[in-house]
Amino acid sequence: MKCVNCKAVADEYIECELMIVLIDLILHKPKAYRHVLFNVLNHESTHFQGILWKLLVGFLVLDAYRSLLVKKPEEEWGTSMSFSSFFWIYRKMLVDVFLGNYMFLCSFFLAVRSLLKTSARFSRFRDLLLAILISSYFKILLTAMMVWEFPTAVIYIIDLFVFSSNTVALKGQIIYTLQFFT
Template identity: 90%
Template sequence: MEYRCVQCGFRIKTLFVQYSPGNIRLMKCVNCKAVADEYIECELMIVLIDLILHKPKAYRHVLFNVLNHERTHFQGLLWKSLVGFLVLDAYRSLLVKKPEEEWGTSMSISSIFWIYRKMLMDVFLGNYMFLCSFLFAIRSLLKTSAQFSRFRDLLLAVLISSLGVSTCSDLHH
């Protein structure tokens, strides 16, 4: 597996050298001369906080140095991320619509069903339009025939960043 420096994105062969169990030396990038990936020594919570704060180094760490496309069931991870994003987006949509709708004990089953149907249509249609425009932008702006595997990598990056945004926006409501 080929790793990347989280500072500059340069390809490197290894992130650390292990001398004995618990005794490692982090490698430096030959391009920028900085430590290639300092997140190796960090707790998972620090990485998650940096992902929520949208730090590019944290995304490079997760997408290039943690997720191994040969070892990880990439297709399953993509689907799980997509379902998690849609659930959080539906919850966000429900919280936004809650003040507009009358939520009381006298609501009929048909009105509740109508509200949820409308919410799910908004979520699925909005995200479908986003993904279509995202694919179009990749193909037209980058002037490439974006290979499907590269598109999956970009989609996973967008989903991971959106999960952080959805989580933060849910906390504010």
């Protein structure tokens, strides 16, 4: 399709293969994020809610693994650990993950609402959550740490990649939302 106003191609990624789109996602191209968020994922689909839940569970599992990797050097790991110490470590990790992500999302949504000065009709928070979850794909690199041993600093480098990817995706999402829904 061509844009009615400027006569340019509306989405050039329609003709591209998946691998080119993935490479452009890694290169942080906003058009690639807009293509994935608005053209690949159908928001009216009956499976959209399931996709959102699966992405959320995967995000939380990878975040729990990240938390475990960060805490691993601090804790005493060995075969002589008791069940109560295992339970205490995992309970602390899960509370950190759920509470940390909950606080992040609440503060993010409040910041979006106040900075954009949106009214109550701005109900696109589900789309913003989807943009955060999709753009956090760099967390999958944590699974390489199961096979190879990397220094703990690699975790923070992956966090920087996730943060930069989130920034690009949210920028595209918010610009799209402001253009078409205000």
